[in-house]
Amino acid sequence: MLKGADDSVMEQEDSASRHGEMTSWDINDIKLPQHVSQTDWFQEWPDSYVKHIYSSEDKNAQRHHSSWAMRNTNNHNSRILKKSCLGVVVCGNNCSTLDGRKIYLRPAICDKARQKQQRxxxxNCNGPLRLLSCRGHGGYPVTNFWRHEGQFIFFQCKGAHDHPRPETKLEAEARRSIQKAKTAFSSSSLRLKRIQEIESLTGAVPTQEPLPLLLSNPDAHMPPANFRGHLSKSSQEPTLSSCSGQPPFPRGAGEDGQCTHLSTQHVLPMAEGGHDPFRYDVGPLGDGSCGTESPLAYGPCVLPSAAPQAGPCPMARGARPQPQLPLPPRGREGHRGGGGHQVRLNYCNNDMVFNLYPLR
DNA sequence: TAGTGCGGGCGCC
DNA sequence: GGCGCCCGCACTA
Known part of the structure; x- marks a missing residue:
């Protein structure tokens, strides 16, 4: 995570003092380190009690990004921005896809949007969704702190996430876009069917209800070709599920996103039976979403294998030119990943961006 | 419509 | 006082 132009000798000489300068501070300190020889690469999935010092030029740091679903928390300190983790949205049926992947959706940050989301x-299975609250900080959500000081942005994480990683923001947006497109397609199909029925009964074509443009432009309601090309299964059909105790629902009834399961509940992660909250490697979204499933259910990144650290990180782009191959070890904390993972992350990023930008 | 940041206010310890 | 949390508002994309 460290970056800089220091040579190895300098690094050895400075390592002790640098370690001190990088870790001996607390976000609440009156005075933070003024002389930072090296800043950190932006961390997409900060976890545990880590600290980072980013450059104030880092766009992701400027925006206080995180792939965790973090909401703003008022700490009554305008100098320190505090965010708390919202956890992850899981399937109430604890369903799995055919290849054993779990559903880990990204909680909406906005309260109203989150309430709407939980309805x-x-x-995957049209079952109810449950918000798996984060309790990784003494029973409270993990908190992230951001503080801008001069040419640096200090970041501190308090608590270790005790739940799977949700899909990234970009993945969630992509999924919503595709869901929206599919809904539009379905409604258009119903309208066309109605029109055809009326026509067959009356012999007349209703003029008050013109055919939507979507019908004349098949691509308008379909994901971009390159998007589909990266998905092994059709985006027009839901992925077969293997819900525990409940067969898969046909998608027709719940096409608009509403369902009869209104009793969305908060559950403690450790009380969640049936799946391991730390199964990052199997989560369709929490694992970096490098699956091959329907984009309705999962993120669009399709790398065959993704390390836990390797979530699609659009944020990592743009902040600064990033080395591709090989990537030097960046992790001072060394949490969950190293350079190799970062390499795949970058490939994933590129893939994500190429796949997703056409949606916008 | 949703994400984000800010700030008031409340309750708990 | 510190902390967590809720709420509303404004701004932005």
Whole structure:
């Protein structure tokens, strides 16, 4: 995570003092380190009690980004921005896809949007969704702190996430876009069917209800070709699920995202039976979403294998030119990943961006 | 419509 | 006082 132009000798000489300068501070300190020889690469999935010092030029740091679903928390300190983790949205049926992947959706940050989200159904089995609250900080959500000081942005994480990683923001946006497109397609199909029925009964074509443009432009309601090309399964059909104790629902009834399961509940992660909250390697979204499933249910990144650290990180782009191959070890804390993972992350990033930008 | 940041206010310890 | 949390508001994309 460290970056800089220091040579190895300098690094050895400075390592002790640098370690001190990088870790001996607390976000609440009156005075933070003024002389930072090296800043950190932006960390997409900060976890545990880590600290980072980013450059004030880092766009991701400027925006206080995180792939965890973090909401703003008022700490009554305008100098320190505090955010708390919202956890992850899981399927109430604890459903799995055919290849054993779990549903880990990204909680909406906005309260109203989150309430609305919880009334919706599992994109995989149409079952109810449950918000798995984060309790990784003494029973409270993990908190992230951001503080801008001069040319540096100090970041501190307090608590270790005790739940799977949700899909990234970009993945969530992509999934919503595709869901929206699919809904539009379905409604258009219903309208066309109605029109055809009326026509067959009356012999007349209703003029008050013109055919939507979507019908004349098949691509308008379909994901971009390159998007589809990266998905092994059709985006027009839901992925077969293997819900525990409940067969997969047909998607027709819940097409608009609403379902009959309104009793969305908060559950403690450790009380969640049936799946390991730390199964990052199997989570369709928490694992970096490098699956091959329907984009309705999962993120669009399709790398065959993703390390836990390797979530699609659009944020990592743009902040500064990033080395591709090989990537030097960046992790001072060394949490969950190293350079190799970062390499795949970058490939994933590129893939994500190429796949997702056409949606916008 | 949703994400983000800010700030008031409340309750708990 | 510190902390967590809720709420509303404004701004932005």
């Amino acid at each position: 919706k159904c599992c994109p």
